[in-house]
Amino acid sequence: MSPVPTSTSVLPPQAVVEARTSAAVAESSQSFQKRAMRPAQLPLPQQNGQLLQDSHPSASSEDSSSSSPTLFPVTTPASSGVPSPTDEVKQADMLTQHAALENVTRSTRALFEQWRPTSHFLGPHGWMNDPCGPSYDPRTRLYHLWYQWNPNASTWGSICWGHAYSYDMIHWTSRPYPVIEPGSNHDSEGVFTGCVLHRSPLGTAAEAAGTGEMTAIYTAVSKLPIHHTLPYNFGSEKVVLSTSKDGGETWVPHGIVLDGPPEHLDVISWRDPYIAPWPVLDAALGRTDQQPGLYALIAGGIKDTTPTIFAYSIDPTDLSQWTFVGMLADVGRNHKAAPYGVDLGKNWEVANFFTICDTAGPASAEYLLINVEGCTEPGPARAAVYMKTLPDVQRDANGEIRLQPAHVGLLDHGCLYAASSFHDEQHDRRIMWGWITEDDLPEDYYNTQGWAGLISLPRELFHHPTSTQLGIRPAQEVERLRDGAQHICITPSDQAATTVVELAEVDSLGAISVDEVASRSYEVEMKLSAGQPGVVVAHSSDMATRTVVYVTDSQLVVDRSLSAGKEAVLAKGLKVNTSTLRAPLAPTTDGTHSLRLFLDNSVLEVFVDDVIALSTRVYPDPTDVGLSILRSSHAQHADLAPVNIWQGLSKALIA
Template sequence: MGEYCPDEISGSVDAFRRWRPRYHVQARRGWMNDPCAPFYDSRTKLYHLGFQWNSNGNDWGDIAWGHAISKDLVSWSVSPDTWLAPDKQYDLLGVFTGCMTDLNLKGERNGTLTCFYTSVNHLPISWDLAYTYGSETLSVATSQDAGKTWQKQDCNPILPGPPTQYEVTAWRDPFVSQWPSLAKLFGLPNKTTLFGILSGGIRNRTPTSFVYALDLQDLTKWTFQGILADVGLNTHQSRWSGDMGQNWEVSNFVTITGNGQKPMDVLIMSSQGLKVPTPDQKPTRSNLTHSATRQSRIQLWMSGTFQAPRSGADKDRVLMSHELGGILDHGCYYAANSFWDPTIEKTVLFGWSAEDDLPDRLRHMQGWSGMVTLPRVLGFQTLRNVTEARNVPLLQITSFETTQEPDGTYDMRTLSIAPHPNLELLRARSRKQHLIDVRLMTGDSKILPLSPPSSQWEMECKVSLDQRCSKFEVRIAHSEDSSHYTSLFYKATGSTFVIDRSHVPTVDDSVIIAPETAPFALFTQFNASEQTFEEETLKIRAFFDQSILEVFVNERVVITTRIYSRFETCTGFTFMASSDEENNDEAVADVHQVTVRSGLLGD
C-alpha cells in the first residue's frame, strides 16, 4: 500500500513536463485557478476561456486573467500575455473571477464583448475573516476587437460592495445570463431580462448568492432583488448531496430543458467552510488523508422552485427553495464556470483542478500549478419505472427528484454531467483497442495491454453485474508487471464508486494518494412490455492526461483526481469481478464492451 519510490527520474525527465498535461488548458507558466468568462462568440466562431493567473510566480497572488481561444474546445491557443490585468486603483490587488456577454453596455449586439469582474483593492479576503466593505467591487470592461484587448470603463466600480443590510462573508464572482423562471416570477420578459448574481454568504446564517436585475438600456445599473437561497450553515441532507458549507464562490445558474419534461432550475456553487468529518480510524500513513484545503471545499449543485415575493418592501427576500442537490464532482474539481454553447444548445462547464496533492517543494520545482478540466455538458437524466436501487433505499438518495407512479414504481430525475461531444476529436490520431463480450467470474481477470504504453488515453467500459457480484474493478497499470496501479471500482455493498490511488508509485512519500469516493448505486427498472425487472448497465468513461484523471460514471457521478506517478506512462488495464461471500465463484460480471483509445491528440 502506498508505495514510496525515491525520485530517481529527476535527472532524466524535466520537472516542468513530468506531470504536465497535453490536451488540457493551462497557463504557460506559474499559478492558475478559477476559469473566467467562458464564452462562444458566434461572430468569430471562437470559444474564449479566461482563467485566474499569476504570471509572476507559482503561488496564489498578483491575480490577473490569462486567456485561451479555440475553434472546437479541443485544440487551444494559450496567450503568453495577461488578458485583463490589475492596473486601476479599484482593482490594484486583483482582477478576480467574472463572466462575458456579447451585449454592449446599452444592451445591444453590435460586435462588442462585455466582461463583468470582481475588482479587488484590499487583501486578505477570506470567508472566515472579518469582511472589509469595498474590498470587493463590481467592475466592467468592454472589447471592440473580438476580445483581443479590453477597455475598463470610467464608471467603475459599478457596484461599491454588497447590500449593506447583511454582514457578508464574501461578495464576488459575477455571473450574468437570462433566467426565464426568475423573470416569470417578477413578471418580466423572459427572453430579454438579464439577471446577475454574486457569490458569498451571510455570516452566522447561510452561504448564498446575491441576485440583481440588470437595466437592459444600461448594463452598469444593477438592482438588488434578494438572496437566492437560505440553506443554513453546513446543511448536509445526506452523503448524496454534500455539505453546503458557510460560503459560496463562483455560483452559476441554469435552466435545463428538453425531452418534453418540466424545466429544472439549477444553481452551481463552489462551497467553502465544510465540516471535516472525523475518520472511523486513523490512516496508517499521513499521505492517505486529503489536505486541509481539499477537505474544506466542494463543488455542488442544487435545484428548487422560486418563491413568490411578499407584497411591499422586503429587504430580506429569499428567492429559491432548496429541494434537492448533489455533488457536481467528488474529487479535486472546483470553481466551475459555465456558458451556453449554441453549437450543441447545451450549458457547458469548465472547472479548476489544483495541485493540492503535491507538496510545495515539488509544485515549485515544476514551475506551474493547476489546469482547467475538460468541458462538460449539463442536462438531466430521467430513469422511469424504477423499483429499487441496489443496497440503498430509494428515498435516501437526495440527489434525485423522485415521483411515485400509480403502479408503485418511481420516476427519478437528476442532473446529468457528460463529456462534451467535441472531445471525440481527441481520437483523430489515436490507437484503438477493445474487448467485447467477456464474462468474468469471481477470481477471474482480463488484461488489455496498452501497446505502446501511453500517458494520454480514453477508456469506455460497459458491464452488467449480477446480484452476486459485489465489486467490479478496473486497474490501470503504471508498470510493465502491473504491480503499480490505480484502481477504479464500484462497491455495491457500500453503494460507492472509488478511485484507489494507494498503489500509485510516487516520487515522494509526501505526495497525497488518499482515495476519492462517491456515493453511487445501480437502479432496477420494470419493463412493462417484457414484464421483467432489469438493472441498468454500469458505464465508466475515463480520460487521462499525464497526471489528471477524469472519470464519468453513468453520466451522473464524476470524479476528478491527480495521479503523480513515478512512471511516465500507463501500460494497460485489468478488469476484475468479486463477491463478498467467501468461496463464491458464481459472481458474474458481463463485460459487454471495453474501448481504449491511446495517444489522444497524437501523444
Template sequence: MSFTRFRPTSHFIAPHSWSNDPCGAVYVPETKEYLFCYQWNPGTTEGGNSAWGMAKSKDLVTWTDCSPPITNGAAGSYDQKGVFSGSIVSRVIDGKTALFLFYTSVSRLPIHWSKEYLEGCESQSVAFSTDYGVSWHRYENNPLLSVPPKRELSTGWRDPFVSPWTTLSRFLGVDEATDYMMIASGERGRGSALHLYSSNNLLGWDLCSTILEVETNTPVSPTSSFIWGMNFECASFFNIGESNYILVGIEEDIPSTRHNRHLTLWLRGEFVLENGKPKFNILSHGMLDFGILYAIHIFRDAEGRLLQLGWADESANAKTIKQQGWAGCIAHPRELYEISKPIADSISEEDIWYVDEKAGRMTALGIRPAPQISQVRDSRTQIPLENFKSIRSKNYEIKTTFKKPTGTEEFTFNVRQSPNKEELTKIIFDLANSTISVDRSKSSLENLGSSFTEIGRFTLLPDEDLDIRLFVDNSIIEVYANDRFALTSRIYPSLESLGVDYDFGGFEEENVGFWCWEGLKDAWPTRREGSVESSAEDVTVDEKGVVQVMERPIVVV
C-alpha cells in the same frame, strides 16, 4: 524534476505558473471561435494576486494563447490587488456586438471567510470589447457595485455570474430579457448566501433579493450527507425548460476531508416569494464532481448546449509543485442536461432525484463529457479489450459498457501501473456498495502527491447497464458513469508507470463493450516544439533542479 513530467497533453492548461478558476467562456458567432478565460498568476506557482489569462479555440479541443484580457489595475485603484473570477456575456449594442467582462475587483488582501472582512476589499466591475475579444477596456464608471449587503459581516462577495434567467423573469412578471447577476457570499455567524441583482442595460444594477441563505454546518436536506459550509463561491444559475438550477461552490470548515475543503453542488429548486422577494426553495441536489474539481463555470456552445468547466487543482506536495513550475489545469468541458426516468421505488428517496408522482417520472441533472471531446480521439489508435493490457501510455480514453449487471459486481481498472504493480492507481466501480472511487494509496511510491481515496456515491437504476468513460492524461484522471456521475483526480507517479490492467471479477467479457483510444490529441499544437512547450522559454532550472518561472509584465493589446 522537469517542467513537463506531470503536465497533461490533451487538457486546457496555462503556459506556466499558477492557474485556477475558469472565469469567462463565450462563443463568438462572428469569428466562430470560443474565448475562454482563467485565473492566472504568472511568475509563481502560488495563487493570490491573480488576473485573467485567455485562449481561443474553434472546437473546444485545440487552443491558441491570447493576450490576457485584463490585469491588475494601477496602485491605489479599485482592482490593484487582483482581477478575480467572473463571467463574459455578449450583447448587440447599436447594431454592433459587444462583449462584457464582469469581474470582482480587489483592492485589499487577504480575503477569506476565516479572516476579518476588509472594508472595500471586493467590488464588482466590468470591461468591454468591441473587437471580439482582441482588446478590452475598463468601464470609466467602475466599480458597478461597491458595498456588499452584509458589509463588515461579509465572509466574501465575489465571482459575478451574469445571464438572463427566463423562468425567474416570468415568475416575477418582468421582461424575459432582464439580466441577473449572482454574487456568492456569506454572513459571519450565520451562514452562506447568494445575492441576486437585476439590470436592463448591464451597467446599472439593483439588488433583487438574497435568493438563497443557509445556516453554517447544517445538512443540505434532512437526508443529505452534504453540509453547508462557511461561504459560497463561484455560483451560477440556469433553467432547463421549466426546471431551475443553481450551481455553487462551498468552502467548508477545517474538519472537512475534501481537497482544500471545497465541494460544488447542483441544486434544483422552485421560486417562492418571501416578503415580496424571490427565494430559491431546494427540491433536489447532487455533487457536480466527487473529486478535486472546483470553481465551476458554465456557458453555451455554438449549438446552444449548456457546457461546464472546472478547475482541477494540484494534489501534489508543495515541493513537487514548486519544482515543476506550474500548478492547475482545467478538466474537459462537460455537458449539463436533464435526465428523466420512470420512478424507481428502490432509490426514489435519493437526494439527486426530483420525483413527480403525478407524471410518474423522476429527474436529475445529467453530467457527461461535451460531445466535442470525442474529437480528441485518434481512430487509428483504437485498441480492443484483448490488447488493452499491452498499453504503455499515460494519455488515453476508455469507454466501456457492462451489459445487464446484477448490481453486486465490482469492476476495477488499474492505470499508471508499473511493471511489477508496486505503483498503480485503481479506479473501482463497486455496484454492491453503490460507490465509484479512485484509490491513490499506491499512486506514488515517493509520496509526491495525495494518497487519499476519492469516492462518490452512484446507484444503478433497475435493469440499467453500467456505462463508463475514463480519461487518463498524465497527472489528471476523469471518471464518468451513466451520464450522471463525475469524479476528477490528480496523481503523481514516481516511476515510469505506463501500464494498465483490469479485473472484472468473473463478469462475462462477452457482455462487455470496450473501446480504448491511445494518444489523445494535443490541446496546444501551436505552443509546442517537438515535446517541449515553446511557452517554456520563460522557464529555467536552477542549480538545485528547481524550475524557475520568469515574471514578466503582461501587456493587454
C-alpha cells in the same frame, strides 16, 4: 486619455499579435500599459547551486502543451582581485558552464513535463485556477475561455486573466500573456473571477450584440487577504466593467459598477459576478408583461448565518446600472442538503443560474450552480455543487425572494472546484468547465515543477431521462481527442488474467494487461459489472504502483493508495495525497454501469452512467504506464463486454 488601438477583425492575425510592442499598445490606463509582448517570468528552483531564470516557452512548438522554458543561470561577477584567466582556461570554463547549463535545462524541463497533461487546457506556465467568462461568440463561431492566472509564480498571487479561444472547445489557441492585469487602484491586488458578454455595455440587446464588442464584468480586489474566516473589509472587492473590440485581446476599463456589497448586510465575502436573462426572476418580480430582464448573481455569505447569493437586476440597455434585489438563499451554515447530505458550507463562490429542459417534452427545471467552501469533515473542505430548486419562488417573512432547494448533488466527486457554465447557443445546451487543482501535491513543489492547476474537459449538463440527478457527461466534442489516436479493442472473454489484484471490497480479481498501451494518454470506454468491475491505470510492471478504478454494488471507488511513484514521489519524500475517493451509485436494471475514463498523464477524469463525474490527480513515475482490465474469477462469459481504448489523445494546445 489616449485611445486603445483596435483591430477591424474580431481576432487579430497571429502576425499582428506577435509583432505587438508596448508602443503599439499605448492604453488608456496604467494597468493596461504593461501588456506589451514580453517574456513572462516563471520562478524555478535552485539546482546545482544556481538560481534559474527563464524566457517564455514557445506557444507554437511542436508540442506546445508540454513546452518548457529556456533557462539561464544567474552568475555573480568575479571579484576584481582575482587574476584574469588565460584564454584556454576561459574556453574550458565556458565549455564546462555550457555542459552544466544543458544538464540543468534538461533536468528542469523534465520536472516541468513530468506530470503535465497535454490533452487538457492549461496556462503556459505558473499558477492557474478559476475558468472565467466561458462563452460562445456566434459572430466568429469561436468558444472563449478566460482564466485566473499568475504568470509570475506557480503559487496563488498577482491574479490576472489569461485567454484562449477554440472552434471546438478541445483544441485551443492560447495567448502567451495576460489580457487583464492588476492596476494601481481598485484592482491593485488582483483581477478575480467574472463573466463575459458578447455585446457592448450600452443599447438594446440587438444593438449591443451588433457592435462586435465584448463586455467583461468581474471582481476587482484592492486589499488582501480575503477569506470567509477573516473580518471583511468593505470596499476590498468591487464589481468593475471593461470592454474589448478585438476579440478579448485588449481591454479598456470603464470604471466601477458597484463599490461593495449592500451596506446593511454583514457579509463575509462578495464576488464572482455572473449575468444572464432569467425568466424565473422576471416572474417573481412581476415583470412577465415587460421585456425580459437581465440579472446578476454575486456569491458570498453572511457572517455566522448562511452562505448566500446576492441578486441584482441590471438595466439591459446600460450594464453599469444595477439594483439590489435581495439574497436568494438562507440555508444556514453547513446545512446537509437532501437527498445525499451534501454540505453546503459556510460561504459560496462562483454561482451560476440556468434552466435545463427535458428534450422529450415541455418540462424544465431551474438550477443553481454554486461552489461551496467551509465544509466540515470527513468530506472535502470545498466542492462544486448543483441545486435544483423548487418550481415556485417563495418569499420570507420580510417579503424577500428565496429559492428553495429541491435536490442537491455534487457536480464532481473529486478535486474539481470553481465550476462555471454557459449556454452554448450553437447547440442549445449547457456546458461546464471547472478548475482541476494541484492540491494533492505539496504547495512548495509547485514552483519546482513550474506550473499548477488546469481546466477540466468540457462537460454537458442535461436532463437525465431515468435519474433524478442532473445529467453530466463529457461534451460530444471530447470525442475529437480520439483523432489520430490508436484504437484498441479488448475482448476480456478471450484473454487470460495474468496478475492477481487484491482489493478489500472485491474478492478474487485478476488483471488482464493491455500490452498495446505504453503511455498515460488514453480514453477507456466500457461496461462495468460484477464480472468486469473496473480497470487498473498508471501501474508499474509489478503493480506495486497503481491506481484502481472500480465499482461495487453501491459505489464508484478510485483507490489511489498505491498511486505514488517510487522514484518521483517516495524516494524524494514528497507528501502526496493518495486517499481513496468514492461516489454513490444508483442501481441499474441490468446491474451494469457505463464508464468513460480519461487519463492524461497525472490527470484522471472518470464518468459513470452520465450522472457521476470524478476528477483526481495521480503522481506515478514516468515508466508507470500500464493499463489492465479487472476480471472476477467468478465471471461468466456474458459478463465480459468489449473494452474500447483510444491511446495517444490529441493535444489541446495548437498555438
